[in-house]
Amino acid sequence: MVDLSQLNPRQKEAAKYVEGPLLVLAGAGSGKTSVITRKIAYLIDACGIKPHHIAAVTFTNKAAREMKERVMSLVGKGGAKGLTVSTFHNLGLNIIRQELETSGYRAGFSILDQDDCKGIIRDVMQRDHGGDDGDMVEMVQNTISNLKNDLITPEQAINQAQSPQEMLIARTYSVYQRMLKAYNAVDFDDLIMVPTLLFMNHSEVLMRWQRKIRYLLVDEYQDTNTSQYELVKLLVGHRSGLTVVGDDDQSIYAWRGARPENLVLLKQDFPSLKVVKLEQNYRSTGLILNAANKVIDNNPHEFEKKLWSDMGYGDPIRILKCKSDEIEAERIASEIVERRLRYGCGYRDFAVLYRGNHQSRAIEMKLQTFQVPYKLNGGQSFFGRNEIKDLMGYLRLLINPSDDAAFLRVINTPRREIGPTTIEKLSEYASMRDTSMLAATTEMGLEQLLSPKSLDRLRRFGHWLENITRNAYTGDPIAAIKELISDIDYEGHLTQTSSSPGQAERRMKNVWFLVDSIQKMITKAEELGDECTIEDAVGKLLLRDMLEQQEQEDELDQVQLMTLHASKGLEFPHVYIMGMEEELMPHRNSIEADTVEEERRLMYVGITRAKRTLTLTYAAKRRQYGESTDTTHSRFLDELPPDDVEWEGKTEISPEAQRQRGQETLSSLKNLLGDF
Numbered sequence: 001m002v003d004l005s006q007l008n009p010r011q012k013e014a015a016k017y018v019e020g021p022l023l024v025l026a027g028a029g030s031g032k033t034s035v036i037t038r039k040i041a042y043l044i045d046a047c048g049i050k051p052h053h054i055a056a057v058t059f060t061n062k063a064a065r066e067m068k069e070r071v072m073s074l075v076g077k078g079g080a081k082g083l084t085v086s087t088f089h090n091l092g093l094n095i096i097r098q099e100l101e102t103s104g105y106r107a108g109f110s111i112l113d114q115d116d117c118k119g120i121i122r123d124v125m126q127r128d129h130g131g132d133d134g135d136m137v138e139m140v141q142n143t144i145s146n147l148k149n150d151l152i153t154p155e156q157a158i159n160q161a162q163s164p165q166e167m168l169i170a171r172t173y174s175v176y177q178r179m180l181k182a183y184n185a186v187d188f189d190d191l192i193m194v195p196t197l198l199f200m201n202h203s204e205v206l207m208r209w210q211r212k213i214r215y216l217l218v219d220e221y222q223d224t225n226t227s228q229y230e231l232v233k234l235l236v237g238h239r240s241g242l243t244v245v246g247d248d249d250q251s252i253y254a255w256r257g258a259r260p261e262n263l264v265l266l267k268q269d270f271p272s273l274k275v276v277k278l279e280q281n282y283r284s285t286g287l288i289l290n291a292a293n294k295v296i297d298n299n300p301h302e303f304e305k306k307l308w309s310d311m312g313y314g315d316p317i318r319i320l321k322c323k324s325d326e327i328e329a330e331r332i333a334s335e336i337v338e339r340r341l342r343y344g345c346g347y348r349d350f351a352v353l354y355r356g357n358h359q360s361r362a363i364e365m366k367l368q369t370f371q372v373p374y375k376l377n378g379g380q381s382f383f384g385r386n387e388i389k390d391l392m393g394y395l396r397l398l399i400n401p402s403d404d405a406a407f408l409r410v411i412n413t414p415r416r417e418i419g420p421t422t423i424e425k426l427s428e429y430a431s432m433r434d435t436s437m438l439a440a441t442t443e444m445g446l447e448q449l450l451s452p453k454s455l456d457r458l459r460r461f462g463h464w465l466e467n468i469t470r471n472a473y474t475g476d477p478i479a480a481i482k483e484l485i486s487d488i489d490y491e492g493h494l495t496q497t498s499s500s501p502g503q504a505e506r507r508m509k510n511v512w513f514l515v516d517s518i519q520k521m522i523t524k525a526e527e528l529g530d531e532c533t534i535e536d537a538v539g540k541l542l543l544r545d546m547l548e549q550q551e552q553e554d555e556l557d558q559v560q561l562m563t564l565h566a567s568k569g570l571e572f573p574h575v576y577i578m579g580m581e582e583e584l585m586p587h588r589n590s591i592e593a594d595t596v597e598e599e600r601r602l603m604y605v606g607i608t609r610a611k612r613t614l615t616l617t618y619a620a621k622r623r624q625y626g627e628s629t630d631t632t633h634s635r636f637l638d639e640l641p642p643d644d645v646e647w648e649g650k651t652e653i654s655p656e657a658q659r660q661r662g663q664e665t666l667s668s669l670k671n672l673l674g675d676f
């Protein structure tokens with residue numbers, strides 16, 4: 001039987017309450033996620049609800065994985081069989097997969113990423129509006145995303161457009177959506193919008209899903225957007241099987257359409273809603289918690305929340321002023337090396353958090369210098385790079401000519417002047433003939449649909465790829481891949497699309513690295529007397545790509561690097577937050593847009609990740625666009641309780657002294673090492 005004895009009385013009340021919809025509203029580290037995991041065990045063990053009737057959703061894959069592990073440790077692997085613990089997007093994906101016919105997609109539909117979608121929007125804008133200015137494309141893409149998050153269809157967007165600009169966006173949205181449909185593809189926002197609209201318009205489908213999901217639990221509720229909220233409401237209906245947990249002070253995704261007011265709406269939409277508040281924080285020491293409370297007090301509050309901790313006061317919060325961004329990174333890296341030995345803990349106990357992904361480079365370099373293993377969470381992986389995705393697109397087509405998603409990726413990369421209408425017609429033709437897009441290019445029958453010029457371009461592409469594929473299978477596969485790269489003049493393409501010759505060169509190096517890896521795989525297999533075809537090699541690479549996406553390295557002892565956004569819901573004994581400067585944190589855009597309150601919530605999220613120590617750093621000078629500029633420290637540092645903070649370097653310390661301090665750290669490190 002599930003053991004709830006470790007929960008405090010309020011938590012226990014929340015875990016056991018199944019009579020009606022429930023909201024747990026509480027600050028960071030108060031055990032909201034713990035309530036969800038225990039409650040799932042309680043629903044299975046004590047209420048006899050079968051795991052396949054329970055679904056728990058959260059926002060990131062990492063959080064979903066951790067949640068699932070926690071539940072399995074409570075009910076055992078077998079006991080959790082059939083349980084859904086996933087992100088909102090994964091739940092949506094499953095719904096579309098199982099409701100293909102009603103949702104109007106064909107089996108094997110593709111999920112296009114940001115870049116792919118941007119390419120489509122750029123093409124549409126170029127064709128229909130004669131311009132494809134980069135900033136404009138990005139703005140249109142964001143607006144379309146917001147429209148989808150607000151569940152506004154292209155028709156509605158056109159009807160409600162009030163200015164020429166809104167009309168342009170609405171029309172682009174409409175064509176874009178048509179193209180996705182023709183490609184049998186969805187974007188990320190569709191993963192939520194499509195199932196929600198499906199439920200709204202098809203009561204029999206909704207009923208089927210209501211019968212399947214009898215109890216729904218939602219973590220990080222403050223970050224749901226309109227379409228996610230509608231999905232929740234529809235799935236639950238008039239029943240009582242809903243538990244949501246959240247903290248309005250941790251709402252950090254308003255810029256992506258999240259509506260923290262959904263917390264207030266719950267009370268209206270579910271009149272019998274019960275609200276439980278938790279007040280004890282089990283994560284952080286008293287000083288850290290007090291600092292978090294003080295900072296967030298500067299924001300207006302919808303809900304009153306108290307939070308206390310009996311973990312002792314702990315160490316004061318440290319603020320380190322560093323001379324430059326380079327010294328800042330060096331300081332953090334050397335401290336981690338030293339403190340790991342001093343505290344006798346692992347590298348995994350340290351997290352370095354920052355506002356933007358670009359800030360990771362400096363700390364990565366220094367950690368590498370000190371030979372400290374680290375894990376970059378959410379940054380761009382090798383397989384996420386555009387040039388690698390392009391080449392992988394070609395390779396995927398070589399081994400599987402029916403991979404339409406790969407076809408779409410490469411058909412216009414490099415540009416072949418094959419317009420969206422041509423592709424749309426090709427796609428319609430292929431689906432009518434029940435064949436792949438690549439195979440369709442060389443079939444007779446397209447003549448009636450396409451202009452001779454377009455047809456010729458498509459056919460040339462089809463025949464050329466057929467030829468390369470034959471060479472790859474009958475001759476030396478590596479030579480065939482090299483021939484491919486040279487035929488399409490990929491190097492020229494990179495030169496044209498990169499921001500500098502240096503960048504083009506780095507990207508080309510990545511391409512050769514990939515070719516080299518394939519070559520090595522094949523040679524290694526041959527040495528072992530195995531056969532390794534190009535199919536095997538590419539298949540292995542694809543698998544590695546997927547593994548990388550699943551972040552399998554979680555178990556290793558590595559310093560965790562991530563953005564403040566990505567750290568939500570997680571906890572670490574020792575936390576560094578770097579770049580505590582005006583315009584960086586809070587971010588310049590939010591100062592300009594007057595949305596500093598959201599940045600303050602982000603600060604609150606960052607501070608409350610720390611269990612034992614918290615160190616905030618900033619650089620007096622920072623290099624930007626090749627220039628070194630003076631900075632001002634973040635306003636959030638002034639909002640911390642002055643008595644609980646050790647502010648090093650506020651009074652000017654000479655660069656020599658800073659270096660000296662670094663040296664001292666290193667020599668105390670040597671002393672420590674001497675003891676081993």
Ligand code: ATP
Binds near residue numbers: 028
């Ligand atoms: P966040 O707002 O950051 O998502 P949360 O409210 O979800 O935080 P949890 O992650 O569930 O909080 O819990 C924070 C920490 O407190 C965890 O390490 C958890 O194991 C611990 N914890 C939760 N409840 C208790 C309890 N009753 N007794 C002891 N430890 C607890």
Ligand code: MG
Binds near residue numbers: 032
């Ligand atoms: Mg949580």
